[in-house]
Amino acid sequence: VTASLTGVAALGADELAACSGPVEANALAVAAALGDAGVERSAVDAVLTYDSIVAPDLMQANRVAEYLGLAPSYAATVGSGGATPAAAVAIAIGLIEAGLARNVVFAHADLRAAVKREAVGRMAAVVGNPEFEAPFGPIVPTLYSFLAQWLIESGRATREDLARIAVQTRAWAALNPAAKMRKPLTLEEVLDAPRVAGPLGRYDCCLITDFAGALVVSGEPDVGPLAGGQQAQRGGSCMVGDRAAGGGDAGADRAADRGRAGEDRAARGSHASADRVAGEGCVGGGRAAEGSYADADRAAGGGHATADRAAGRGRAGGDRVAGEGRGDAGEARQSRAVRILGAAGAATHEEILQMDADDPLAAPTALAGELYGQAGVTASDLDLAYLYDSFTVTTGLQLLAYGIDGGEGLGALLADPGIGPGGRLPVNTHGGLLSATTSGLFHIVEAVRQLRGEAGDRQVDGARTALVSNIGGVFSNHCALLLAR
Amino acid sequence: MSGVEFQRCRDCGRCQSYLRALCKHCGSRELEVVEGSGLGTVFATTVVHRSSQEELAASTPYPLTLVRMEEGPMLMALVLGEAGDFPAGAAVAVDVEATRGRGLLTVSRR
Numbered sequence: 151v152t153a154s155l156t157g158v159a160a161l162g163a164d165e166l167a168a169c170s171g172p173v174e175a176n177a178l179a180v181a182a183a184l185g186d187a188g189v190e191r192s193a194v195d196a197v198l199t200y201d202s203i204v205a206p207d208l209m210q211a212n213r214v215a216e217y218l219g220l221a222p223s224y225a226a227t228v229g230s231g232g233a234t235p236a237a238a239v240a241i242a243i244g245l246i247e248a249g250l251a252r253n254v255v256f257a258h259a260d261l262r263a264a265v266k267r268e269a270v271g272r273m274a275a276v277v278g279n280p281e282f283e284a285p286f287g288p289i290v291p292t293l294y295s296f297l298a299q300w301l302i303e304s305g306r307a308t309r310e311d312l313a314r315i316a317v318q319t320r321a322w323a324a325l326n327p328a329a330k331m332r333k334p335l336t337l338e339e340v341l342d343a344p345r346v347a348g349p350l351g352r353y354d355c356c357l358i359t360d361f362a363g364a365l366v367v368s369g370e371p372d373v374g375p376l377a378g379g380q381q382a383q384r385g386g387s388c389m390v391g392d393r394a395a396g397g398g399d400a401g402a403d404r405a406a407d408r409g410r411a412g413e414d415r416a417a418r419g420s421h422a423s424a425d426r427v428a429g430e431g432c433v434g435g436g437r438a439a440e441g442s443y444a445d446a447d448r449a450a451g452g453g454h455a456t457a458d459r460a461a462g463r464g465r466a467g468g469d470r471v472a473g474e475g476r477g478d479a480g481e482a483r484q485s486r487a488v489r490i491l492g493a494a495g496a497a498t499h500e501e502i503l504q505m506d507a508d509d510p511l512a513a514p515t516a517l518a519g520e521l522y523g524q525a526g527v528t529a530s531d532l533d534l535a536y537l538y539d540s541f542t543v544t545t546g547l548q549l550l551a552y553g554i555d556g557g558e559g560l561g562a563l564l565a566d567p568g569i570g571p572g573g574r575l576p577v578n579t580h581g582g583l584l585s586a587t588t589s590g591l592f593h594i595v596e597a598v599r600q601l602r603g604e605a606g607d608r609q610v611d612g613a614r615t616a617l618v619s620n621i622g623g624v625f626s627n628h629c630a631l632l633l634a635r
Numbered sequence: 636m637s638g639v640e641f642q643r644c645r646d647c648g649r650c651q652s653y654l655r656a657l658c659k660h661c662g663s664r665e666l667e668v669v670e671g672s673g674l675g676t677v678f679a680t681t682v683v684h685r686s687s688q689e690e691l692a693a694s695t696p697y698p699l700t701l702v703r704m705e706e707g708p709m710l711m712a713l714v715l716g717e718a719g720d721f722p723a724g725a726a727v728a729v730d731v732e733a734t735r736g737r738g739l740l741t742v743s744r745r
Contacts, residue, residue, distance in 0.1 A: 278687075282653060285739055286699055286711050287686030296701050299679040303723040345696070348681030348718075502701070503652070503709045507678045 151524070153246045154487040155239075155633065156253075157187025157366035158595040160328065160587075166261070166360050172202035173210065175259035175362035177217040183255060183364035195251035196224040198241065200234040200258040200589075204265050214257060223251065230497070231622025232538060234258065235365075235591040236629035240493045242367035252369055258591040259362030279501045288347075291355050291541060293502045293624040295348030297510060298543035302349060307546050309349050311560040313340035315542040316353045316584055318570030323581025325571065325608035330359050331585045354542040356583035363591045365598070368487070488598045491615075492524030492632035502624040514551035514619075514628050525632035527615060529553035534600055534616040535575055536593035539582040548619055549577075576610045590620035594631070601635040637673025637729045639740070641706050642666045652708040673729035674745070675704040680714065680721040702727055702742055715743040 159182030161175060169175040176199050184191065197220060199211040207213055211225040224245070230237040235258055242254035278284040278293070301307040317337055323329035335353060343351035496513040499505050506512055522528055529552055537548040549555055554575055555563040563569070569577035580586045580596035597616040599605045619630040641650040646663035650671075657664050680700040686692045698718035702710050714721050715733055726745050733741035 279653060283711050285688065286713065287683055287688035287691040288699065288711075289685055289687050291685075292681060292683055292699065295681040296679045299681050300723060303679065345682070345684045347684055503711060505709070507701070507703050507709050 151243055151247075151490045151493060152370055153243045153367050154370065154489050155365055155594070155598050156368040156487045157183040157185070157189060157255075157364075158598045159183035159186050159364050160592060160595055161259070161362040162328065163360075166362055169259075169261065169362070172205050172259050172261055172362075173207070173213050173217055175261065175360075176210070176214040176257040176364070179257045179259055179362040179364035180214060180218060180220075180255050183257070183366050187253070187366040187368065189253045189255075189366055189368065191218070191220055193253050194220055194222050194255055196226070196242065196245055196254040197222045198225075198238045198254060198256040199227050200238070200256075200591075201227050201229060202260045204260060204262055228256075230627050230629065232540060232590050233495070233497075233620045233622035233627040233629040235589065235594055236493075236618060236620035236631055237495065237622075237627075239365070239367055239490070239594065239631055240495060240629060243490060243493055246367065246369040254367045255364055256367070256591075257362070257364035258589045260588070261360045262358050262588065263360045279503060282503055283501060290624070291350055292347040294541045294543055295346075295350045296502060297547060297625060298349050298354075298541070300510065301543060301546060306550060307543075307560045309341070310337065311564050312349065312354060312542040312546055313337055314564040314566070314568055315539070315545050316340045318564070318566075318568045318573065319539065319545075319578050319582050319584045320353075321567070321570040322576070322579045322608060323585035325606075326580050326586060327606075329581035329586035330357050331581070350541060350543065353584070356540050357585065357588055359588045361587045361589050361592070363587075363589065363595050365591065365594055367490070486602055488601045488633050488635050490631060491527070491634050492521045493630070494518075494521040494524065495627075495629040497627045499626050500623050501626075505625065510625055511547060511551050514548060514625075515553075517628055517630060518552045521617075521630050521632050525634070527632065530556065532575060532615055532617050533613040534579065534597060534610060535569075535577045536579075536582075536597050536616065536618040537577055538590050538593065538619050538621040539578055539584050540621065542584065544621060544625070545577070545582075547625065548621075552617060552619070571608070576613075579605065579608050579610060593618050593620065597633050601633060636731065637671055638731055638734065639671040639673050639704065639710070639729055640668050641671050641704075641708055643669045643706075650706040650708055652710065669706075671704055671706045673704075673731075675702040675710070675727055675742075677701070677721050677723055677725040677727060678703050678709060679723050680718045682718050700727070700742065710740060712740040712742045713737060715741060720744060 159179050161179055197211050197215040199214050201207060201210045211227045215222055215225045228234050228238045238256040245251040245254055278288055317335050317340055320335040324332045324334055340353040343353050345351050346355055494517045496517040498513045535554060537545045539545040546560055549560060549563060567573035569575055579600060580592055597618050600610055600613050601616055614635055616633045621628055641652050642654055643650045644658035644663050645665035645667060647661040649660045651659050658666060678701040680698055682696045683699050684696045686695050698714050700712050700714050700721050702712055704710055715730055727742040728745040730741045730743040
C-alpha cells in the first residue's frame, strides 16, 4: 500500500452541540482533518462519508462537499455499517493507487443521542431478516449474544473474560477527556448490571452518542515529494503495474488471484533476502523494500533486529536520509503521516442466519493472516490494537481471530491489567465504542494519534505498529488496517 | 411433516433459506422448494431480555435459539423449555404443534 493517513480530526462536545445537523458536523470534521493534514482544499479529489441514521440523505457526501464549497472528482456515501470507516480507507487506497485521487477525505458524523430509541429501533430492524429473524424479537445485542454464548460454551471464553473487556476498556476511557463514560468500572458492576441479551449486560453493549470525525488518506507525493526514481523504487508505479498484470490474466478467478497475492505477501512477510529482491526485479524489489521499511522502523525501536531486519534497516535508512534531505513544506507532513501497511476485508454475510456456523472465527482469522502477510508482521509485533467493540464479545472474538492471545486463550490475556493500561497489549486506548464514542472511525483516529505520540495521558510510549478493525452487521463485514510510523 | 421449507438446487443439491432467484452456492437458477426433516442441532441459545416485538415483550425473559438444520441452513426458533436445556450441539426437532400455537417456529429436545 502506497497511501498514508495524513490527517485526523474529532469534534469536541461543544462544537458538536452547536451543529445544525449531521451534514454540518461532517463538514466541520472534514475541515478540521484537512487542516490537520495540511492538505489544500483544491487538492481533495474525493469526499467520502457514511450516511446519518437519524437524518438519511440520498447523496450525503455530495451535500457535505457542497457545504464546504469543495468540488472533488468523486463524492460518495459509503454504507458498510460499522465497517464503513475502515472500508472507506480501503476505497481511498484504491482511488489513490489507481491514480484517480491525490487526497481522499472520509467523515462520519451523526447526532444520535437525542433520538436514541428510534435510532436503535431502526438499526435493529436493518440487521434482522424480516421473515426469519425479526418476528422473534431480537435486537442487535440479542444477535451478538448468540456469539457470546457460542464463545462461552465452546470453552473459548468465560463470562468474566467478556466482563473484563468492559472493565479494561473503561480504564482507558478514564484517561481520555473526550470519552463519554470515564468512571472506572469494577468486574462486579459489569457482571451484576441488568441483562440485555443472554450473558450480555448493559456494560457489554456500546454507547449511543453524538460524534463527528474525519480522516485524510493521501498518496505519497502529497505526503512529501519524492524524486521520480525513488518513487518507482518505493513501489508506487511498480505496484500498479503488478496489479495490471494480475488483472490481465484473462479468466483468472478470484481464488487464483488470491493465491498469487498470497505468494507475494508471503514473500514480503518472510523478510525477503537480498538475492530474492534482485531476482524478482522491479515488482519484488519495490515490495520488499517497502516491507522492510516498516520492519526497520520496528527493529530500530524495539532492538530485536534479526539479520534480515538489519539488512532492511540499511535500505530504509537510505530512504529516510533521502526523505529528510527534501527540506520543504512536505517534510512536516511526512513526519506526522501514518503509513498504511495493509488493508483487508471480509464481507461474509448480512443476517446471522447466513453466518458460517461451522466456525464464525474462520473469516476474520483468514483476514488477519492476509493483513499480517501484507504488512510483513505478526500479532506479536503489534504495539496497539483497535478492535471494533460494538459489544464485549465482538472484541473477545477478535482477540482470538487476530491471534492477540498468542494461542494462550482469553483467560491468560485478559488477566488484569490485560488489554488495559499497563497490560500485555493496549487495546482501544480511547475507550472504544464501549466507553468513548459510537463510531469505529475513532479507532482509526486514536491509532493515528498514538502513533504520532499525541495521545496525552494515555500515550503508549514508543508505539509504532497498530492494528485497526471495524465490523458491520452481526460479525458480518470485517475491514481491517495495519498502520505504522 | 415438519412444515419447514427450503430451496434445494437441482444442480448442486444444496439447500438455502430464505427464497432466492438463484442458488447462493453455485449460481444455478434450477431451484425447487422442498420440505425439510425438521431436525437439527443447536448452534447457541440465548435469552431475550429486551424484545423488539410488542407481542413478545410481555414474555421476557424468553429463550431463543439458532438451529443448524440437517439440510444446511440455520433457523431461529423459540424453544419448549429453559435456555439451559438447549446447549450448543443439542439435538432438536421442530415442534409442529407448538409452532402452530405460537405462530413462530418452535423446537423441542429430541
